[in-house]
Amino acid sequence: MAEWFVAKAAELPEGDRRIVVAGKDEVGVFHHGGAYYAYSNYCVHSGGPACEGVLINKVVDLIDADRTYQGQTFSDEVHFVCPWHGYEFELATGRCVGDRRLKLKKYQVVRRGDDIYVVT
Amino acid sequence: MDTVPSEVRKLNFDDYSTAKHLEHAAAQARARNFQDFLIVDVDAHHYENESYKEVFQYIESPVIRHDVIDSSQRPGRSAMINASVGNQNLGGRITRANLRRLQKVPADGRHRDIAMTLEWMDAMGVDYACMFPTPMLFLGLHPQVEIEVALCRAYNRWLCERILAVEPRLVSMLYIPFNDPEAAYKTVKDFGDCKGVVGFMVTSPRYRPVHDNAYMKTYALLEEMGKPISFHAAYSWEDRALQMTNRFISVHSLGFMWFNMIHMTNWVVNGLPERFPKLKVLWIESGLTWAYSLMQRLDHSYMMRTSDCPSLRRKPSEYMREMYFSSQPMEKPDDPSILEATFRMINAETQLLWSSDYPHWDFDLPGVIYDLPFLSETAKRNILGANAARVFGLDAKVVKRIP
Numbered sequence: 407m408a409e410w411f412v413a414k415a416a417e418l419p420e421g422d423r424r425i426v427v428a429g430k431d432e433v434g435v436f437h438h439g440g441a442y443y444a445y446s447n448y449c450v451h452s453g454g455p456a457c458e459g460v461l462i463n464k465v466v467d468l469i470d471a472d473r474t475y476q477g478q479t480f481s482d483e484v485h486f487v488c489p490w491h492g493y494e495f496e497l498a499t500g501r502c503v504g505d506r507r508l509k510l511k512k513y514q515v516v517r518r519g520d521d522i523y524v525v526t
Numbered sequence: 527m528d529t530v531p532s533e534v535r536k537l538n539f540d541d542y543s544t545a546k547h548l549e550h551a552a553a554q555a556r557a558r559n560f561q562d563f564l565i566v567d568v569d570a571h572h573y574e575n576e577s578y579k580e581v582f583q584y585i586e587s588p589v590i591r592h593d594v595i596d597s598s599q600r601p602g603r604s605a606m607i608n609a610s611v612g613n614q615n616l617g618g619r620i621t622r623a624n625l626r627r628l629q630k631v632p633a634d635g636r637h638r639d640i641a642m643t644l645e646w647m648d649a650m651g652v653d654y655a656c657m658f659p660t661p662m663l664f665l666g667l668h669p670q671v672e673i674e675v676a677l678c679r680a681y682n683r684w685l686c687e688r689i690l691a692v693e694p695r696l697v698s699m700l701y702i703p704f705n706d707p708e709a710a711y712k713t714v715k716d717f718g719d720c721k722g723v724v725g726f727m728v729t730s731p732r733y734r735p736v737h738d739n740a741y742m743k744t745y746a747l748l749e750e751m752g753k754p755i756s757f758h759a760a761y762s763w764e765d766r767a768l769q770m771t772n773r774f775i776s777v778h779s780l781g782f783m784w785f786n787m788i789h790m791t792n793w794v795v796n797g798l799p800e801r802f803p804k805l806k807v808l809w810i811e812s813g814l815t816w817a818y819s820l821m822q823r824l825d826h827s828y829m830m831r832t833s834d835c836p837s838l839r840r841k842p843s844e845y846m847r848e849m850y851f852s853s854q855p856m857e858k859p860d861d862p863s864i865l866e867a868t869f870r871m872i873n874a875e876t877q878l879l880w881s882s883d884y885p886h887w888d889f890d891l892p893g894v895i896y897d898l899p900f901l902s903e904t905a906k907r908n909i910l911g912a913n914a915a916r917v918f919g920l921d922a923k924v925v926k927r928i929p
Contacts, residue, residue, distance in 0.1 A: 408529070408530050409529045409530070410529075410530060410532035411529065411532050411534070412532070412534060413534065422536075423537060424534050424535065424536060424537075425534070425535040425537065426532050426533070426534050426535075427532060427533035427534075427535075428530075428532055429530075448550065452890075452891055452893065452894070453550050453551075453553075453554055453891075453893075454550060455547075455549070455550055458537055459619060459621055460618060460619055460621065462617070462618075462619065487616075487619040489547070489619070489620065489621040489622065490620075490889075491620070491887065491888060491889070492616045492619045492620055492887065494619075523529070
């Protein structure tokens with residue numbers, strides 16, 4: 407196991423992220439909603455930079471009690487999107503939204519004083 | 527636990543570099559030794575609308591040129607060129623679509639189109655790419671046939687003079703203005719010998735049947751020249767049947783098969799493979815499952831209805847198996863034996879040509895072919911480059927520079 411320096415906490419504000427080259431791995435480190443998340447930067451689809459795309463909330467269909475369709479909205483669930491082809495992943499878990507059997511490797515993020523590290 | 531120095535990158539959405547965007551593709555290309563063999567992309571795109579100012583200068587009719595240039599100054603409003611409704615870039619999720627305008631290219635005199643294209647080709651490990659337009663894929667639906675003819679000719683002239691004549695790694699199957707059969711014939715006549723023209727392409731969304739007698743002299747000319755004809759798929763949300771779909775995934779999934787299934791059916795049932803036995807026919811961007819399905823459907827009915835297609839001397843699938851197919855967007859069923867059967871069905875080792883469709887949203891890397899466990903190394907190299915080199919008559923020399 408090794409710890410890789412990500413950033414000073416003050417330099418990784420809420421909503422920001424970093425890509426850490428950790429030996430042969432690349433890890434995307436997100437600071438979002440007061441928490442840190444870290445995932446492999448290699449998409450489960452074709453190896454694209456999965457952590458380098460947009461963050462966007464999950465789209466949901468609005469279906470009424472009578473089962474009629476009433477439009478769409480965004481839910482509170484945050485996704486990050488591989489910019490190559492649009493594969494979406496849950497920020498909280500790294501699971502692939504289109505096939506929840508697939509997920510990105512998750513890494514632990516630790517804070518030591520003012521420093522943020524990712525553990526591989 | 528060891529603490530080790532790390533390389534950390536900040537993400538910057540105010541900057542864009544194709545090489546950076548495709549860094550993982552280049553790593554894949556290096557890991558798979560793509561530098562060692564030829565890779566040809568038979569379906570790649572540029573955004574010709576980014577060069578419209580140049581293209582429009584090639585419009586020969588002074589009236590159409592004036593009107594098109596005038597209308598282009600009011601984007602989003604009534605225009606002379608038809609556009610397609612559709613959320614191709616997933617609401618901004620495909621970031622390169624918007625960020626590519628930020629790309630800086632070397633000030634070495636090369637056309638921006640060439641510089642940007644060579645950059646992604648090198649990253650993927652592609653030696654030669656067959657370029658096609660993007661918005662003009664829908665030009666076959668333009669209500670004014672003379673606009674299709676005028677723009678097609680202007681685009682072809684621009685492409686030949688400004689791109690193909692300059693950059694030997696770029697080739698094209700030129701757009702045929704299929705809604706005007708005489709103009710289609712003239713296009714093949716006028717451009718068939720231009721540098722980098724390796725064939726001719728019909729955009730599939732349109733409503734002219736391929737078996738119309740008016741096209742026979744064009745097919746004969748192509749056959750005589752040894753140049754392939756291709757049908758490049760696209761969708762149309764204005765098609766009566768596809769109008770019933772309400773999401774882009776639906777119109778795209780169906781539309782990119784729909785028009786090619788119709789053209790293929792007409793092509794085979796009317797005996798065109800018997801009339802033009804040496805004409806090479808290539809079907810582009812419909813994936814593979816449509817051919818697998820249509821072969822079985824037509825064969826099944828053919829045995830009961832041979833009188834509907836008396837020109838045929840063999841089953842429809844036997845003719846289809848002698849045609850060529852581009853690979854993208856290559857379906858990947860969970861059960862790989864289904865894909866393996868599809869490859870057998872179309873004689874993939876000799877008839878399948880890899881394509882990326884880059885930079886469009888559903889592009890494929892060469893790895894979609896190279897990583898298939900059921901293909902031999904020879905079959906992989908055929909599909910990735912050797913088949914296309916044979917069909918297009920390309921020099922098989924490896925010229926890329928993978929970063």
